[in-house]
Amino acid sequence: MAAMYSTRQLLAVCVVALSFYLSHGRVNPSFKIKAVNLGGWLVTEGWIKPSLFDGIANKDFLDGTGLQFKSVTVGKYLCAEAGGGNIIVANRTSASGWETFSLWRINETNFNFRVFNKQFAGLDTNGNGIDIVAVSSTPGRSETFEIVRNSNDTSRVRIKASNGFFLQAKTEELVTADYAGGSKWGDDDPSVFVITITGGLQGEFQVTNGYGPKLAPKVMRDHWRTFIVEDDFKFISQNGINAVRIPVGWWIASDPTPPQPYVGGSLKALDNAFLWAQNYGLQVVIDLHAAPGSQNGWEHSSSRDGSQEWGQTDENIRQTVDVIDFLTARYAKSPSLYAVELMNEPRAPGASLDSLTKYYKGGYDAVRKHSSTAYVVMSNRLSSDDPRELFPLASGLTGSVIDVHYYNLFSDEFNSMSVQQNIDFINTNRSAQLNYVTTSNGPLTFVGEWVAEWTVQGATKEDYQRFAKAQLEVFGRATFGWAYWTLKNVNNHWSLEWMIKNGYIQI
Secondary structure (H helix, E strand, C coil): CHHHCCHHHHHHHHHHHHHHHHHCCCCCCCCCEEEEECCCCCCCECCCCHHHHCCCCCCCCCCCCEEEEEECCCCCEEEEHHHCCEEEEEEECCCCCCCCEEEEECCCCEEEEECCCCCEEEECCCCCCCEEEEEECCCCHHHCEEEEEECCEEEEEEEECCCCCEEEEEECCEEEEEECCCCCCCCCCCCCEEEEEECCCCEHHHHHHHHHHHHHHHHHHHHHHHHCCHHHHHHHHCCCCCEEEEEEEHHHHHCCCCCCCCCCCHHHHHHHHHHHHHHCCCEEEEEEEECCCCCCCCHHHCCCCCCCCCCCCHHHHHHHHHHHHHHHHHHCCCCCEEEEECCCCCECCCCCHHHHHHHHHHHHHHHHHHCCCCEEEEECCECCCCCCCCHHHHCCCCCEEEEEECCCCCCHHHCCCCHHHHHHHHHHHHHHHHHHHCCCCCCEEEEEEECCCCCCCCCCHHHHHHHHHHHHHHHCCCCCEEEECCCCCCCHHHCHHHHHHCCCCCC
């Protein structure tokens, strides 16, 4: 075959290939990425930038908000008997799961109420047409309600059904939609309920559906255009960072006309990111942060109401593979594409190992169809007892990487730790955990998320510096590299930009 080409042609090909491999660290085994996550940009997380939600009417009634309704006359809470599949009663003295109704927002005043077992509350259309039941698995007109709030006390509401009448608690066992007329909002009105708001999500679904189809496109495009800009890539490149991990949502593959309520425009922002990365010599890890159906039930995977429904069907897995195929095909020729992360933080047991293994194999093949050099990152399952459970798959795949996330947060064990105990935990426990998943013949290891934040009260700047330094030293042993969460955040220590500018961390 070599005879087909001149020596000069072969040399040119080798030089190009060598340059590419060098840029990806293949020839230089000491190369590791020191990355920062661009969280809260192309996948919304309200806690990162709360002001993004400020313009939403009734912004405390977003998709996934839990409402508990206490009748002012009966003095007890509405309840989906047996968690759903039965009647709605008003006989509970305290509220928990069965007494919590999760909102599906239609507009600022109209909603569906999803109950514990995933049915929707609605009129009993197979009965007298006025009793309230929770039997439908999909919402329709009979499962649509208007929430009317008291302008003088927004914790007091009335609920108007699709038949034009208000719900009332006639007795503890009988809740009907047959109360007509106005209200003085007094304690003698059976159509008045006092609400308690529990939980709530502030993700991509909530912000886009909250603003609605008229306002959401402009709000989101303004956010994408201003939250991360080219100067940020310049700043990153000048401060010891050599890569960015960019969370994206599955709807980006349908840009510019993604399914509602999502809006188009995030793909253009990702295109810009690749150009900026190339301009400043940065590598890019594309991270599928939100998979269709939600792989963990949290806002950062764009769950509508806290449900975790990814991986339950082969079609869902194929749809997710198609997203990876789309992204890799689009950016495979970019010199900045370093890795594709197939999914962020799937959560056990909802994301089963069987479904995840099937998906990761399909996702790996999709990447390899377009790129023989991009690393393929596979996130460990949260809440799994075995951090090596992906090894049987990943160890046999060239260029595979296992992603682990280490936070000294989100667990009671950290709540009472001192500064030194947190640092010791990094040096001892995290070091051992990382060593356990780092093997000579297995996949590379990637600490894809970490942060210099903790639950310590009154910590000094020096304390934070020591904590950050300890993590940099330990996580620097990961064979693929690490990525700080995140570049920008209103919570200072979660913002690497703020930490660098204020001298809390030095890469």
